[in-house]
Amino acid sequence: MKLLVRPRPFINESLESYMLRLSQENFFEYYQQLSRAIKDWLQLHDHEAAGAFPVELSRLNVYHAAQSSSRRIRALKLVESLTDNEKLPLLHLAVMHSSEKFCSRYSSLFNAGSHVPRALVRQKGIPVCPDCLTEANYIRQEWHWMPYEACINHSKQMLHECPKCEEKLNYTHSECLHTCRCGFDLRNAGTEPAEEWQLIASRLVVGEHSPSRHPLLDIRPISLRLACLLWYQLYIHKTLDASDQVSTLTIERAIEYFTHWPEVFTQELEQQAALSGDKLVCDYNKTSFHDVFGNIVGISRLLLKAYPESDFVLTPLENFLARLVDQNPQSRVPNVADLLISMPEAAILLGTSYEQAYRLYEEGYLKCAIKFKSHEKLVSGIGVFYLREIMELRQSRMPVETSSYNNYLPAW
Ligand SMILES: [Zn+2]
Ligand SMILES: [Zn+2]
Known part of the structure; x- marks a missing residue:
């Protein structure tokens, strides 16, 4: 099999967009004529890879592979050999599964060096910027990410629906780059001027560094910027929206919220602490921290991988907790600093791994506040350690840091 025209991918082009251009520029009438030809060609070279290469464009990307993404990757590498693109391999354009977990448990995808929470990946429609399409007819990968609400090159809102037939745009389903299914040329569509929050949200996605703006x-x-948006959704709504996503309205509000960061967050925590007495069913020293403050510790570990700025949310939270303990010394009457922290929360607050936290408990550095027969409760996530003791132990953190985790105990 030979492809006569081998276009170069753009650096921020989506894989689906590139494959569409490949088919158009080689005069295939439909994308599926190309994809079937590729599948037949793969069949001759690598039976397994052929099985992992879908005919539909909407299922092409690596993260759609239900079982083996390694076979899908193999298939794409073989396709790559048809396109002569050593400089920018197709896999650079691909969106893959990522093992990174956002806010302690939310899954993610990986593209071009960044992890993206799945909750911020557009599922149904992919909007376009008509002016960008006029300049270069390809789909930018960032258009797939939910915060990209406005084009930063043209300061206009993204176009989500066809102006003629009002269908939601999704080029991976229509298998057309600049035309709607009804035939309307999207490059002729007009769009509204962008709002300021939309431009900030879009700048977050493309990685522009401009601290004076936001x-x-x-x-x-x-990855961390996107983690903050997800964090805000979980902080306000406790969970994702009905489509398992962060809603656009929440993104708008998050942009506003973080302009007052971290003072606004600290104030809210102080209010919660002040009102905590009203929520009590038992004494403070028999109540889980979680019952008063919700899962704030869990969601505030933005990513598993440590970046220098990973503690963007955790630091103000920890500062607040350290102050809370200072202001509420131990006395005969239990107070808010005696709330119970669970094992996973303890690991996060101590900035260490779950295993290290468990060892601290086994070695007696962490004392369990309640007695139980088995270790069941310890791992189940209910509060077992006094907040006070966790924060005190935290201050005695061993200075030698051999990894991203803080070490409280030597390795043996
Ligand atoms: Zn544009
Ligand atoms: Zn249309």
Whole structure:
């Protein structure tokens, strides 16, 4: 099999967009004529890889592979050999599964060096910027990410629906780059001027560093910026929206919220602490921290991988907790500093791994506040350690840091 025209991918082009251009520029009438030809060709070279290569464009990307993404990757590498693109391999364009967990448990995808929470990946529609399409007819990968609400090159809102037939745009389903299914040329569509929050949200996604515009634009890793948006959704709504996503309205509010960071957060925590007495069913020293403050510790570990700015949310939280303990010394009457922290929360607050936290307990550095027969409760996530003791132990952190985790105990 030979492809006569081998276009170069653009650096921020999506894989689906590139494959569409490949088919158009080689005069295939439909994308599926190309994809079937590729599948047949793969069949001759690598039976397994052929099985992992989908005919539909909407299922092409690596993260759609239900079982073996390694076979899908193999298939794409073989396709790559048809396109002569050593400089920018197709896999650079691909969106893959990532093992990174956002806010302690939310899954993510990986593309071009960044992890993106799945909750911020557009599922149904992919909007376009008509002006960008006019300049270069390809789909930018960032258009797939939910915060990208406005084009930063043209300061206009993204176009989500066809102006003629009002269908939601999704080029991976229509298998057309600049035309709607109804035939309308999207390059002729007009769009509204962008709002300021939309431009900030879009800048977050492309990694632009401009701290004077917004505090989140001071964070360098894109993964962490996106983690902050997800964090805000979980902080306000406790969970994702009905489509398992962060809603656009929440993104708008998050942009506003973080302009007052971290003072606004500290104030809210102080209010919660002040009102905590009203929520008590038992005494403070028999109540889980979680029952008063919710899962704030769990969601505030933004990413597993440590970046220099990973503690963007955790630091103000820890500062607040340290102050809370200082202001509420131990006395005969239990107080808010005696709330019970669970094992996973303890690991996060101590900045260490779950295993290290468990060892601290086994070695007697962490004392269990309640007695139980088995270790069941210890791992189940209910409060077992006094907040006071965790914060005190935290201050005695061993200075030698051999990894991203703080070590409280030598390795043996
Ligand atoms: Zn544009
Ligand atoms: Zn249309």
